[in-house]
Amino acid sequence: MVLKFNKIDNDASKNFLNKFHTFYLDRIQNFYNAQSEQLTRFSWSGNKKVMIYGIEVYDDNSIGHKANIVFATVARKENKLLFSNAIGVTKNPEFSKLLGTRKQLDWLINKEFIPKKLAANIINGSLNTGYGEFGNFVDYITEALANKWVDNEYKETLEIESKSVPITTFPLSKQKYFVDRYKFDDMLETINNTQFTDEFNQCLWAYDQQKWFLCASGLGSCLEHLMLIILQNYAHNGYKTLNGLGFHPTFEKYVERFRKEPINISSRQETYLRIVFMARNAIDHFNTGNTSKELCDLMLNGVSSIFNDYFKKSLENNK
Numbered sequence: 001m002v003l004k005f006n007k008i009d010n011d012a013s014k015n016f017l018n019k020f021h022t023f024y025l026d027r028i029q030n031f032y033n034a035q036s037e038q039l040t041r042f043s044w045s046g047n048k049k050v051m052i053y054g055i056e057v058y059d060d061n062s063i064g065h066k067a068n069i070v071f072a073t074v075a076r077k078e079n080k081l082l083f084s085n086a087i088g089v090t091k092n093p094e095f096s097k098l099l100g101t102r103k104q105l106d107w108l109i110n111k112e113f114i115p116k117k118l119a120a121n122i123i124n125g126s127l128n129t130g131y132g133e134f135g136n137f138v139d140y141i142t143e144a145l146a147n148k149w150v151d152n153e154y155k156e157t158l159e160i161e162s163k164s165v166p167i168t169t170f171p172l173s174k175q176k177y178f179v180d181r182y183k184f185d186d187m188l189e190t191i192n193n194t195q196f197t198d199e200f201n202q203c204l205w206a207y208d209q210q211k212w213f214l215c216a217s218g219l220g221s222c223l224e225h226l227m228l229i230i231l232q233n234y235a236h237n238g239y240k241t242l243n244g245l246g247f248h249p250t251f252e253k254y255v256e257r258f259r260k261e262p263i264n265i266s267s268r269q270e271t272y273l274r275i276v277f278m279a280r281n282a283i284d285h286f287n288t289g290n291t292s293k294e295l296c297d298l299m300l301n302g303v304s305s306i307f308n309d310y311f312k313k314s315l316e317n318n319k
Contacts, residue, residue, distance in 0.1 A: 219280065
């Protein structure tokens with residue numbers, strides 16, 4: 001029997017999510033002083049959304065014999081609070097002897113009360129336990145719970161960045177970094193190219209999974225593809241920007257075309273494009289996780305900069 005989760009949508013749940021989020025952000029900003037690319041460590045920073053799950057389970061040692069296993073997954077559109085009552089399936093000796101939230105969660109997963117698909121997307125750092133009625137837990141959310149979530153995520157990513165990236169085989173590791181996808185949504189919607197969107201989303205997926213070499217390789221292709229789209233836009237407006245590119249143009253060919261009318265990049269702009277593109281070749285399996293991540297951050301910002309500096313003009317500039 002799979003547990004059924006019901007969305008809680010009332011004033012209490014909205015207050016819970018707002019208060020929980022405020023505690024979470026305060027920990028990031030005023031304790032860790034995290035800014036810019038450092039925010040990718042945290043799953044609920046910026047405009048990111050989450051779904052918070054509460055599972056009420058039997059607890060032999062607490063008042064009322066009730067506890068709540070709490071965890072979160074990444075959401076795309078809005079923050080949500082979901083609840084499931086598992087008292088009936090956890091009131092037994094086998095479950096009661098388990099010590100620790102992780103072991104209790106594993107028991108629910110192994111017994112197939114929690115779907116494998118949901119389990120695979122649980123944000124590890126968010127896992128925690130609250131005691132008493134779930135309604136009381138929602139009403140009296142504590143700062144300590146949010147602090148522990150943030151601390152867990154910081155600790156996990158710090159451990160990753162302090163050593164060389166291991167060469168691993170599939171299946172991929174669990175997500176530890178969380179790109180703020182919201183800031184790229186407008187870019188992808190404006191470009192409106194299905195192939196580019198698919199390529200870029202695969203890079204974001206690789207970033208989330210700490211597959212820095214894969215991410216960088218993909219972003220290198222995205223940079224070239226975006227430069228091609230920009231040249232195609234100008235061609236549609238009457239410029240001969242596609243002349244001489246050939247069937248399989250390279251980055252050098254794109255830069256050559258960007259030097260000419262109507263784009264006319266300066267030497268400084270060309271240097272920036274080359275730095276961004278060269279970052280792809282600077283990542284290997286012997287870099288520390290921190291170095292590789294920073295190079296991928298540079299390339300992500302590079303795609304965003306090319307979009308802002310050149311793509312929009314290519315739509316407006318008619319010959």
